[in-house]
Amino acid sequence: MTATPKIALSGVHKSFGPKHILQGLDLTIAKGSSLVVIGGSGTGKSVMLKCILGLLRPDSGSIKVDGQEVTTASRSERKKILEKFGMLFQGAALFDSLPVWENVAFGLIQGKGLNKKDAKEIAVEKLRRVGLRPDVANLSPAELSGGMQKRVGLARAIAAEPEIIFFDEPTTGLDPIMADVINDLIVECVKDLGATTLSITHDMASARKIADRVAMLYEGKIIWEGSKETIDTSGNEYVDQFIHGRAHGPIEMQILKS
Amino acid sequence: MYNPLAIVGSVFLASLAEVGRVFSFAAHAVSHLVRPPIYWRIILKQMWLIGYNSLPVVGLTALFTGAALAQQIYVGGSRFNAENVVPGVVVIAIVRELGPVLGGLMVAGRVSSAMAAELGTMRVTEQIDALVTLSTDPFKYLITPRLMAAVITLPMLVLIANIIGIMGGYVIGTERLGLNAGNYLQVTYDYLEKADVYSSLVKAAVFGFIIALMGSYHGYISRGGAQGVGKATTNAVVSAFIVILLANLIITVIVFGGKG
Numbered sequence: 001m002t003a004t005p006k007i008a009l010s011g012v013h014k015s016f017g018p019k020h021i022l023q024g025l026d027l028t029i030a031k032g033s034s035l036v037v038i039g040g041s042g043t044g045k046s047v048m049l050k051c052i053l054g055l056l057r058p059d060s061g062s063i064k065v066d067g068q069e070v071t072t073a074s075r076s077e078r079k080k081i082l083e084k085f086g087m088l089f090q091g092a093a094l095f096d097s098l099p100v101w102e103n104v105a106f107g108l109i110q111g112k113g114l115n116k117k118d119a120k121e122i123a124v125e126k127l128r129r130v131g132l133r134p135d136v137a138n139l140s141p142a143e144l145s146g147g148m149q150k151r152v153g154l155a156r157a158i159a160a161e162p163e164i165i166f167f168d169e170p171t172t173g174l175d176p177i178m179a180d181v182i183n184d185l186i187v188e189c190v191k192d193l194g195a196t197t198l199s200i201t202h203d204m205a206s207a208r209k210i211a212d213r214v215a216m217l218y219e220g221k222i223i224w225e226g227s228k229e230t231i232d233t234s235g236n237e238y239v240d241q242f243i244h245g246r247a248h249g250p251i252e253m254q255i256l257k258s
Numbered sequence: 259m260y261n262p263l264a265i266v267g268s269v270f271l272a273s274l275a276e277v278g279r280v281f282s283f284a285a286h287a288v289s290h291l292v293r294p295p296i297y298w299r300i301i302l303k304q305m306w307l308i309g310y311n312s313l314p315v316v317g318l319t320a321l322f323t324g325a326a327l328a329q330q331i332y333v334g335g336s337r338f339n340a341e342n343v344v345p346g347v348v349v350i351a352i353v354r355e356l357g358p359v360l361g362g363l364m365v366a367g368r369v370s371s372a373m374a375a376e377l378g379t380m381r382v383t384e385q386i387d388a389l390v391t392l393s394t395d396p397f398k399y400l401i402t403p404r405l406m407a408a409v410i411t412l413p414m415l416v417l418i419a420n421i422i423g424i425m426g427g428y429v430i431g432t433e434r435l436g437l438n439a440g441n442y443l444q445v446t447y448d449y450l451e452k453a454d455v456y457s458s459l460v461k462a463a464v465f466g467f468i469i470a471l472m473g474s475y476h477g478y479i480s481r482g483g484a485q486g487v488g489k490a491t492t493n494a495v496v497s498a499f500i501v502i503l504l505a506n507l508i509i510t511v512i513v514f515g516g517k518g
């Protein structure tokens with residue numbers, strides 16, 4: 001195991017005023033693997049992703065992508081690093097001023113300077129990849145259902161064929177069947193691209209489907225990490241409480257204490 | 259804790275910090291003017307949104323104000339048998355002050371709020387974060403084009419407002435107050451100086467910058483869901499109003515600063 005991890009976080013701290021969100025977070029993701037981070041709402045899962053992407057600046061700690069430190073990277077270095085990433089946002093975050101196909105092609109046109117005609121062809125192809133017909137391409141995002149918006153968001157995330165893809169609660173807000181469809185698409189698309197992925201979710205069905213490895217975030221730290229198969233026998237009472245969705249357990253006691 | 263001086267002091271420091279943040283936001287946006295790419299298509303679209311859609315409200319404001327002004331000056335002037343000052347005072351008041359200031363305020367009401375609402379929604383729905391992950395600088399793509407469009411468009415709008423304002427005075431002056439039509443236009447023309455027109459357009463450009471800056475800034479930094487966007491919208495309009503009026507005072511004192 002001497003290979004450089006694709007992503008490595010160590011000792012990452014991030015606070016908003018008095019709220020200490022990340023408190024010394026350590027995490028490594030091997031190239032080509034799929035890590036799912038589970039944790040309750042508001043525990044800082046999205047904040048963690050945004051720190052890696054440079055959308056938020058951590059207060060301290062190190063974040064490396066392919067061995068390159070991102071927290072101290074210059075503007076142009078950071079731009080290079082960002083080109084490795086695709087991200088599916090929690091609410092899809094589609095640009096509502098643009099039609100669906102321009103959303104999907106956005107990174108190709110603005111980021112890679114592709115001409116519109118070629119970009120549209122690729123966009124339609126990516127839409128097909130996520131199960132959407134070509135006539136969806138000219139609709140506005142506001143005309144789509146939540147599940148279709150997630151698919152378009154997925155198509156946008158994979159359009160530039162990134163090396164690393166982040167999924168922020170890909171199934172939240174979807175019905176169980178649509179959630180499973182999205183999970184399948186994620187697994188297929190990731191396999192196509194051979195990408196490294198980091199997903200965050202509190203949906204255990206989704207985690208079991210898309211993960212190689214699972215980690216649990218609690219009180220700003222990773223308190224457990226293991227392969228998907230070991231999650232039911234982790235012996236960690238926090239993990240047990242979370243995956244079984246029990247109201248009572250160590251997690252509740254912590255809430256009461258504070 | 260309840261020392262009034264301490265409260266005043268901390269409010270003062272907080273305002274100072276806010277002013278500093280606005281300035282650095284503006285500097286960042288302006289710095290993108292010299293770093294390609296420049297999104298011309300977005301600039302044109304924004305010019306259309308700001309300019310064309312503001313024409314009715316700006317035009318009507320100017321028309322009614324010019325007309326009311328002529329009526330008031332006529333009544334005031336007639337006490338000294340000086341009804342003939344109407345065209346001269348109207349043109350100076352409109353071009354130097356009322357055209358740019360009222361035009362700027364009306365556009366601020368429309369445009370600062372719309373920009374804050376749009377960018378605020380983009381912020382809270384993570385669309386701005388999405389831009390970054392798609393290798394696009396949100397300042398370059400969102401903020402700089404809005405600032406440029408407003409700086410270009412406001413002078414055009416104010417020029418039109420000035421003309422309509424003068425026409426409003428003309429209509430009341432000639433139709434209702436019985437002033438001689440040919441004479442009215444001649445006096446208007448004689449009173450109007452190049453410097454007045456230039457200062458009017460400079461004010462308009464500055465106000466355009468303020469309108470887009472306040473709308474963009476408050477939208478860009480907003481957070482906290484729909485409520486946060488609502489707050490951003492209000493803050494954008496209120497701050498745009500105050501800063502426009504302050505900037506107007508400063509420009510007026512600089513350009514027309516003589517005491518005689």
Ligand SMILES: Nc1ncnc2c1ncn2[C@@H]1O[C@H](COP(=O)(O)OP(=O)(O)O)[C@@H](O)[C@H]1O
Nearest residue numbers: 016021039040041042043044045046047048481
């Ligand atoms: N930009 C920000 N400013 C202030 N607080 C924030 C910001 N972003 C997130 N937070 C706070 O950090 C905490 C964790 O948020 P988040 O990472 O979105 O949670 P989740 O684990 O559900 O994704 C929340 O309490 C949230 O209010």
Ligand SMILES: [Mg+2]
Nearest residue numbers: 045046090168
């Ligand atoms: Mg989240």
